[in-house]
Amino acid sequence: MRRKIAPTAAIGEKAGTEAETVDPLEGFEAARGFDAVEARAGGGADPMRTEFTFELPRGYVDETGRVHRSGVMRLATARDELVPLRDDRVRENPAYLSVVLLGRVVERIGSVTDIHAGVIEDLFASDLAFLQDFYRRINAEGHTRAQVTCPSCESAFAVDLAGGGRLGES
Numbered sequence: 417m418r419r420k421i422a423p424t425a426a427i428g429e430k431a432g433t434e435a436e437t438v439d440p441l442e443g444f445e446a447a448r449g450f451d452a453v454e455a456r457a458g459g460g461a462d463p464m465r466t467e468f469t470f471e472l473p474r475g476y477v478d479e480t481g482r483v484h485r486s487g488v489m490r491l492a493t494a495r496d497e498l499v500p501l502r503d504d505r506v507r508e509n510p511a512y513l514s515v516v517l518l519g520r521v522v523e524r525i526g527s528v529t530d531i532h533a534g535v536i537e538d539l540f541a542s543d544l545a546f547l548q549d550f551y552r553r554i555n556a557e558g559h560t561r562a563q564v565t566c567p568s569c570e571s572a573f574a575v576d577l578a579g580g581g582r583l584g585e586s
């Protein structure tokens with residue numbers, strides 16, 4: 417049986433008499449693998465987690481000499497991975513891709529909220545390596561497999577959400 421999905425209604429929300437919306441994950445519980453800051457999704461009981469906290473090994477030293485260690489990184493979007501490819505700095509030096517990409521997805525380091533490539537450039541090498549690894553974990557490895565429960569028989573099992581190679585890798 418095929419169901420019509422209303423284009424203006426949110427997933428899981430009834431759209432009135434014209435169409436019925438269907439939540440493709442209804443009845444399944446996704447496993448959580450990281451300490452995360454919950455995204456504020458409109459009123460759902462179990463909102464998707466899109467922001468993850470981290471602690472830098474050495475810390476970012478701002479222009480006043482203050483050290484900032486704790487921060488928040490959000491999940492990357494397709495745009496986050498595509499836009500840096502048009503950046504001239506990345507075209508000249510492909511290694512610069514991770515700097516531009518991290519500048520887009522790191523939301524905060526300590527009290528510094530204006531994060532951009534220049535801030536990432538000023539990190540110690542060990543902190544840059546840490547953020548690169550953290551990015552890979554939350555955007556690929558941490559989310560390619562999920563523990564789910566069948567709504568009918570209540571059996572628990574793992575599913576591979578990637579269906580192939582790792583996310584974000586070409």
